Amino acid sequence: MNPFLTYSFFVLLLLASCGTYRYPNASGIREMAPEEVNSYYIDTARSFVYRAKLQAFRKDVNGSLLIKPLGREGCRVALISDFGQTLFDISIQPNGHELHYAMHDLNKRALVSEIASVFRIMTAQQHPTSALMFDDRAHYYPVYVADDCYYLMKGRKVERITQVKRAKEYVLIYYRDWNTAGVPTEVAVEHRKFPLAIDLVLDEEQSTL
Amino acid sequence: MKNKLLYFLFLLLPCCGWAQTREMKANEIASFQKSLQQLVEIKTLSADFVQYKHLSFMKKPVESSGKLYLQHPDKLSWAYTAPFQYKMVFRDGKIFIDDQGKKQTIDIGNSQQFEKISQLVTSSMRGGQYDEKEFAVAYFKDGGADMLRLTPKLAGAKRYIKEIVLLFSPEDKQIAEVKLVEPSNDYTRFVLKNRKINTTLDESVFNL
Numbered sequence: 001m002n003p004f005l006t007y008s009f010f011v012l013l014l015l016a017s018c019g020t021y022r023y024p025n026a027s028g029i030r031e032m033a034p035e036e037v038n039s040y041y042i043d044t045a046r047s048f049v050y051r052a053k054l055q056a057f058r059k060d061v062n063g064s065l066l067i068k069p070l071g072r073e074g075c076r077v078a079l080i081s082d083f084g085q086t087l088f089d090i091s092i093q094p095n096g097h098e099l100h101y102a103m104h105d106l107n108k109r110a111l112v113s114e115i116a117s118v119f120r121i122m123t124a125q126q127h128p129t130s131a132l133m134f135d136d137r138a139h140y141y142p143v144y145v146a147d148d149c150y151y152l153m154k155g156r157k158v159e160r161i162t163q164v165k166r167a168k169e170y171v172l173i174y175y176r177d178w179n180t181a182g183v184p185t186e187v188a189v190e191h192r193k194f195p196l197a198i199d200l201v202l203d204e205e206q207s208t209l
Numbered sequence: 210m211k212n213k214l215l216y217f218l219f220l221l222l223p224c225c226g227w228a229q230t231r232e233m234k235a236n237e238i239a240s241f242q243k244s245l246q247q248l249v250e251i252k253t254l255s256a257d258f259v260q261y262k263h264l265s266f267m268k269k270p271v272e273s274s275g276k277l278y279l280q281h282p283d284k285l286s287w288a289y290t291a292p293f294q295y296k297m298v299f300r301d302g303k304i305f306i307d308d309q310g311k312k313q314t315i316d317i318g319n320s321q322q323f324e325k326i327s328q329l330v331t332s333s334m335r336g337g338q339y340d341e342k343e344f345a346v347a348y349f350k351d352g353g354a355d356m357l358r359l360t361p362k363l364a365g366a367k368r369y370i371k372e373i374v375l376l377f378s379p380e381d382k383q384i385a386e387v388k389l390v391e392p393s394n395d396y397t398r399f400v401l402k403n404r405k406i407n408t409t410l411d412e413s414v415f416n417l
Contacts (some may be wrong), residue, residue: 051292068266086393104369136367205292206271206272
């Protein structure tokens with residue numbers, strides 16, 4: 001009896017973890033020519049300063065998020081508190097990150113990796129070759145798929161990125177508003193596994209746009 | 210000719226640097242320490258501040274400004290007015306925060322980091338209030354201004370601060386600038402303007 005229970009448990013676990021994520025109202029997936037999406041943070045002549053409000057593990061932190069594109073495949077991202085302390089300073093590449101500095105209390109490997117991952121999703125340009133299909137004609141905007149992320153488009157701009165892990169939504173990035181040059185002026189980050197939410201408002205005066 | 214002039218100017222550059230910052234001589238240190246004594250007499254301080262956060266990879270610093278009030282021994286109001294409104298009051302072992310109407314209170318005892326910062330800021334503004342057990346002290350002349358470099362000795366403070374540089378105004382010998390250098394060498398510079406010493410502060414500045 002015991003081996004049977006153990007076997008059933010692992011089969012159930014396997015089924016649960018192998019379940020596929022179904023994007024709301026999507027009916028299938030189609031191939032398409034590569035499309036360049038999420039190109040907000042690729043111009044190395046620019047630097048972005050966002051006013052940042054973080055809620056992390058029931059703590060509120062206010063400060064600034066600085067993004068400096070290093071090219072088409074990477075960004076340097078730093079989070080500083082209002083008092084001017086650097087909380088994180090990380091270079092993010094498609095397949096890794098380099099930690100330049102993390103404040104002592106926050107210098108934990110898993111935490112730094114998670115932070116790098118969130119900002120990689122937010123800043124990385126992608127070239128999806130597939131898109132979702134919708135039977136519902138009311139659905140107007142296309143949704144492109146690249147790696148484990150879904151890119152909901154509004155015209156040529158990404159409006160929302162949904163990262164999926166183990167068939168569940170993991171990180172959501174919402175681009176809520178843009179300036180006339182198409183630079184995101186309001187961005188919200190929502191982590192579905194950890195109690196982490198970040199609201200960003202672009203400080204156009206301090207940014208180099 | 211143009212090249213020769215450029216070489217000449219280039220050779221002069223290090224001399225300009227030495228002329229700007231140099232170690233104080235013994236008699237200058239004695240005179241400076243005397244002037245520091247008057248800072249110990251500071252009971253209240255109000256000033257406008259401009260904060261410049263310098264990061265190695267950013268061409269220009271991130272700038273913010275506001276108003277600060279300090280009342281010896283343990284009250285500090287630190288309010289940002291641009292580019293955002295945000296006020297922190299350190300008092301009674303607590304930090305009271307007003308973030309555009311959203312108020313919260315943090316127990317300083319639960320936040321060693323904040324405690325360290327508020328101590329550093331308060332003691333920096335009062336200049337003479339450093340502890341030689343906690344800091345190695347070095348004295349410099351920066352142009353006409355006196356400069357104090359405090360390097361933390363204790364491991365706890367070293368984690369957050371590499372050094373604190375205090376610059377004193379040549380005119381009134383009061384603190385004009387505070388620079389907090391992080392272990393990564395990025396730093397935050399606070400420039401104080403419109404300083405008023407030992408005036409009566411309205412108690413409301415320490416309330417939220």
